[in-house]
Amino acid sequence: MGQKMTRGIPRLALCLCLVSPEGISTQSTIILNQSDFIILIHFIFVSVFLQASDLIITPATTFKEKPDPTNLVFGTVFTDNMLTIEWSLASGWKKPYIKPLENLSLHPASSALHYAVEPRGQTEENLVSLLWLNEYTVGIMKLFEGMKAYRGVDGKIRLFRPALNMDRMARSARRTTLPSFDQNELLECIRKLVEVEQEWVPYSTSASLYIRPTLVGTEPSLGVKKPTKALLYVILSPVGPYFASGSFNPISLWADPKYVRAWKGGTGDCKVGGNYGSALYAQQEALEFGCQQVLWLYGEDHQITEVGTMNLFLYWINEDGENELATPPLDGIILPGVTRQSILDLARNWGEFKVSERYITMSDLTGALEESRVKEMFGAGTACIVCPISKILYKGKHLHIPTMENGPELTTRFLNKLSDIQYGREDSDWAVLVS
Incomplete structure (x- = not known):
C-alpha cells in the first residue's frame, strides 16, 4: 500500500488480493482518498465480524x-x-x-x-x-x-x-x-x-x-x-416427531409435474422463506389427495429432486445390477441438507454398496418398480431425521414403494446410527457439546 498525490489530494493505493469461491486469487489496485480508506477499514473490521x-x-x-x-x-x-x-x-x-x-x-x-x-x-x-x-x-x-x-x-x-x-x-x-x-x-x-x-x-x-x-x-x-x-x-x-404419524411410520408422496419448487439460476439451494411459502399451495393439494408431502419434479423428463421438508434417497439395484444408494445431485435446485451429507458420508465410509449423486427420473423409478429392483426409498432432514416412503401418487396412479417390506434395513440403520451420535450413545466429532 502506498500514497499518491492526485491534483493535490492525498490518496492511498490499496492492493487487494481477491479470492473467488473457487479459490482463484486475483490482485487489484484501487485508489482511495483517506476518508474513504477509513470507511473501508471500518466496514471490514466492524461490519463483517x-x-x-x-x-x-x-x-x-x-x-x-x-x-x-x-x-x-x-x-x-x-x-x-x-x-x-x-x-x-x-x-x-x-x-x-x-x-x-x-x-x-x-x-x-x-x-x-x-x-x-x-x-x-x-x-x-x-x-x-x-x-x-x-x-x-x-x-x-x-x-x-x-x-x-x-x-x-x-x-x-x-x-x-x-x-x-x-x-x-x-x-x-x-x-x-x-x-x-x-x-x-x-x-x-x-x-x-x-x-x-x-x-x-x-x-x-x-x-x-x-x-x-x-x-x-x-x-x-x-x-x-x-x-x-x-x-x-x-x-x-x-x-417431537415432525410427522403426526410418528417418528418412523412411512409417508406417502404426491408428484405432479405441473408444479416446480425451484429452477436453475434461482434460490433452490438456499434456505430462504420464498422457497417454502410458495410450496404451500401444492402441499395443500397433496393433502387433498391423501398424501403427506409433495415430491417435487423438474424438467420434461420429470427428474426427482426433493420432498417438501426432506432430501430424498433411493436404495435399489441399478441398471448395471449393482446395489446403489442414489440421491439427486446438488445442481443448484437441491437444498444441501446436513442430514443428506451425513448419510452420504456414512455410506461412503461403510463401503458396502455404490453411493451416487445422480439424476433419477420418474421413468427410472417406475421401470425399476416394474422389474422389482427398488429396495427402499426414504427422506432425510433435520426435522424428520430419516423417514421411510411407502407410496407415490403420480399421474393418477399409486406407486407402491416396498420400503417396509425390506425391513427397512438400510433406512433403519441410518436412523439408528444418526440417533446414536445425536443422543450420545456413540462418540463422534459430529456431536458438539453444549453442556
Whole structure:
C-alpha cells in the first residue's frame, strides 16, 4: 500500500488480493482518498465480524411451564429467551443480546415484509415470469436455518454438525444480499442461548430442542434493493416427531409435474422463506389427495429432486445390477441438507454398496418398480431425521414403494446410527457439546 498525490489530494493505493469461491486469487489496485480508506477499514473490521465476546445476557425472570415431551406439536411451543443481533451498513453488527422472548418491532415498510413475497403456486406455465420474481423478490430479504440440540443418555446436551448449518446460512446470506457474519462467532452465541435454555431440551430420546436462526432485511424502504439494515435472531422450540404419524411410520408422496419448487439460476439451494411459502399451495393439494408431502419434479423428463421438508434417497439395484444408494445431485435446485451429507458420508465410509449423486427420473423409478429392483426409498432432514416412503401418487396412479417390506434395513440403520451420535450413545466429532 502506498500514497499518491492526485491534483493535490492525498490518496492511498490499496492492493487487494481477491479470492473467488473457487479459490482463484486475483490482485487489484484501487485508489482511495483517506476518508474513504477509513470507511473501508471500518466496514471490514466492524461490519463483517460479529463478536460472541460482546454478548449481553439479560434472561427472563418469569418462566413458562415446560411441556410434556410426549405431546409436542412441531414448532408451536417456544422457550423463555431469544438471541437478537442488529446490523446496519453504517455501523455494522451491534452487540448480541440474549433476552426474554418478545414480539419483533418492525417498520411497516421493512424490506422483509414486502420482498419475501410467496406466490400461490409455481407452475410450468408461469415459470418464465417467476425466474425474474425469484431473482429479485422471492425470499430475497428473509432466510433461516434449522438445527437441533439433543439431550443425550448421559444427560449432556449436543448439537449435530452445526458448522454445516452455519456455512449454509452464510451462503444463503450471500445469495440474498443480506450481511455476512463470522460463522464461529454466531455459533458460539447460539451455543450460549441453548446453555441458558438447557432445561428446555427434552429429557427424551424421541424429542429435541429445535433451533431456528433467522436473518431478515429491516430497512424501512419500498425500493427493491440490497438492504442497509438487518436483524438476525434465534428462537428455540422443543419438538417431537415432525410427522403426526410418528417418528418412523412411512409417508406417502404426491408428484405432479405441473408444479416446480425451484429452477436453475434461482434460490433452490438456499434456505430462504420464498422457497417454502410458495410450496404451500401444492402441499395443500397433496393433502387433498391423501398424501403427506409433495415430491417435487423438474424438467420434461420429470427428474426427482426433493420432498417438501426432506432430501430424498433411493436404495435399489441399478441398471448395471449393482446395489446403489442414489440421491439427486446438488445442481443448484437441491437444498444441501446436513442430514443428506451425513448419510452420504456414512455410506461412503461403510463401503458396502455404490453411493451416487445422480439424476433419477420418474421413468427410472417406475421401470425399476416394474422389474422389482427398488429396495427402499426414504427422506432425510433435520426435522424428520430419516423417514421411510411407502407410496407415490403420480399421474393418477399409486406407486407402491416396498420400503417396509425390506425391513427397512438400510433406512433403519441410518436412523439408528444418526440417533446414536445425536443422543450420545456413540462418540463422534459430529456431536458438539453444549453442556
